[in-house]
Amino acid sequence: MSRKQQHSKRQFDKAQHTISSQFSEDRQLRAMLRKHEGVRHLPYCDTVGKITIGVGRNLTDRGLAQDEITLLFENDIKLSTDILDSLFTNWHGFPISARHALISMAFNLGGPRLTKFKKMRAALENRDFLTAAEEAHASLWARQVPARAADVIKMFREAAEA
Helix, strand or coil: CCHHHHHHHHHHHHHHHHHHHHHHHHHHHHHHHHHHHCCEEEEEECCCCCEEEECCEECCCCCCCHHHHHHHHHHHHHHHHHHHHHHCCCHHHCCHHHHHHHHHHHHHHHHHHHCCCHHHHHHHHCCCHHHHHHHHHCCHHHHHCHHHHHHHHHHHHHHHHC
16 A cells, blocks of 8 residues: 555544544433433423423424424324324325315314214215315314314315315
8 A cells, every 4th residue: 555545544544533522422412411401302491490392402492403394294194194194094185175175174173073073074085075165164173273174174075076
C-alpha cells in the first residue's frame, strides 16, 4: 500500500472511530434521558404543572413544530384508514365522497365509537349511501359536531348520486 493510501486509510479509520463514538454517546445519552424523563404515551402534568408527553416534551411552553404536527396528522390519517379496513370489506371501492366521509368519521370518532354505528355500517356494506346519510344524521355524533356531520352527510348523499 502506498503512503498516500495508508494516510487515506488512517483518516478513514479515524473518521469511522469518531462516528462510532458519537453513535455510542448518542445511545447512552438517549438511554439516560429516557431514564430521567420517563416515556409517556399520553399527556400528563409534570411536577410543576406543565402538560408533558413522550420523553419530557413540554407541550405547555414548547408545543409542536410544524413537521411534528404534519407527522401526527399523517399517522392519524393512516390510523383512520386502518380502522376502516377493519370495519368494511369494500370501502375502497366506494365513490370518493363516501370514502372521504368515512375517513372523516374514523378520524373523529376512532374505531370503538365508529363500530357503534351498526345500521349505518350495514347500509354501507350494501352501498346504500342514502340510508348511511340518514343514520349519520340521526346520531348523537351529528348533534355533537353539527358542521362536520353536515359535511359528512352531504358526502354520503353525493355518493348515492354517483
